Amino acid sequence: EAGVAQSPRYKIIEKRQSVAFWCNPISGHATLYWYQQILGQGPKLLIQFQNNGVVDDSQLPKDRFSAERLKGVDSTLKIQPAKLEDSAVYLCASSPRLAGARTDTQYFGPGTRLTVL
C-alpha cells in the first residue's frame, strides 16, 4: 500500500514570499490533516479535512495560511506571505475512518521542510 505522498521535500524561500505544499493521502482515506512541526517540538495540528470539508482549523493562522481539498483527495497548504517563524516541517497525515470514530490511526507523510530566510 502506497503511503502519504508530499512534495516538495525541501523548500527555501525569503520572507514575504509565497509557498505551497502538496499532499496526496493514502487511497480511500477520508480524513486529511496538516501539521506544523517546529524543530525540537512535536507536530501541531493546523487543519483537518473530512473529505473536502474542514472539520477543525482553529489553529490555522488564517491571515497567512490557507488550505484546500477540493475533490476530497489531494490537498494543498499555502503560506502567503511567509515569515521567519514559519520555518518548520509541514506534515500531512491521513486516516481511513470518518471523523468522530472512536479510534483512528493517522499515517504521516515524510513532510516538507520549509526554511524562510
Added chain:
Amino acid sequence: GESVGLHLPTLSVQEGDNSIINCAYSNSASDYFIWYKQESGKGPQFIIDIRSNMDKRQGQRVTVLLNKTVKHLSLQIAATQPGDSAVYFCAEKISNFGNEKLTFGTGTRLTIIP
C-alpha cells in the same frame, strides 16, 4: 489547558538493553493515547496505542503502560536495536463534539549505543 509533556528530552541506552520513555499528560478527558516514532527526515510512525480504560498493552518488543492516577504514560522497548534510535512522541486524543484532536508532546530522542 491541555498539554502533553515528556520528562527527559534525551535517552541513551546500550544495544540489547531495555529502554523506558516516559510521558506526562494533564487532560483527564483524554481517552486514547498513542506512541509515535520519528526517524530523521521522516514523518511520525505509529508504534502502539492504548485506550484510557486499559493500563497495559503489549506489542512486538514494545509495551505501553498507562497510570491514570498520576496521568503518566510510558513506552518500554525490550532488547533495543540500532534501528530503535529515533525521537519518540506520545500523543493524546481528545474527542470534542464528535471531532477528535491529536495533541503531541515534545518528544524524547532515544540513542542506541552499539
